Amino acid sequence: MAETKMPHSGHEQHLCYLHNLGYVTSNLADYKKLVTNPKFICKNCGRTAVSDKNLCAPEKL
Template identity: 60%
Template sequence: MAKIAQPHSGHTQHLCYLVNMGVLGTSSYSGYKKLVKNAKWVCRSCGRSAASPKSLCNPKKL
């Protein structure tokens, strides 16, 4: 099986990837909650918010 190219380094740790791949969903609500609780950053690409800019593809401080 071919390896899927990611759009940028570290993408597999970003919320958009984790949610789209089903890694963070209803069964892992606590993991998702840890990433978004007390959000101070928003992604300019997908609109998700997170506590750390490392969790987003294109972060901007709120």
């Protein structure tokens, strides 16, 4: 199988990528830590996160 090419650096930590991997289902408690009391919103998908490192296009809330 071909290696997955990331669209940009750090994408493997972004919520959109983690969601596509099924991380929400398999690691709900850990996922909640990434999104509880968010400080940033993604301008691409609208997801919110505690850290800007977990979003593709973060903007402070």
